[in-house]
Amino acid sequence: MNIKTFLLAMMAMCILAGCQTGGSQETAGSGSSNTEASSSRDEYLAGVREKMKILDNKIADLSEKSKGLSQDARAQADTALAELKQERAVLAKKYDDLSKATEDAWASAKESFGTAWDQMQSSMAAALAKFN
Secondary structure, three states, X not given: OOHHHHHHHHHHHHHHOOOOOOXXXXXXXXXXXXXXXXXXXXXXXXXXXXXXXXXXXXXXXXXXXXXXXXXXXXXXXXXXXXXXXHHHHHHHHHHHHHHHOOOOOHHHHHHHHHHHHHHHHHHHHHHHHOOO
């Protein structure tokens, strides 16, 4: 397997594990009860956790697959994986902030998490572009 194929597979898997950061946002005057907002928030967090687990599994799979690459290709793949893991660490911090956000800070924390997710996707695309 060459590096280009590896990176295409990595990008495809991460896109498939994508996270929808959009969706309905609860606002103070929307008429929603706190229970409904809390349930929606809990569902969103559970969905994000599940997508992050999938992403972690894909990163682990890709790391394992990179072992079969030639020495040069593996060095490039390892660099790409290290960058992806850095973005994943940022995403974990944003998730932690999101999970601890107050009702007033929820929309901002959710947007910040979405930005971190988008940045991770951009980093993967940039890594792939290096090898085209």
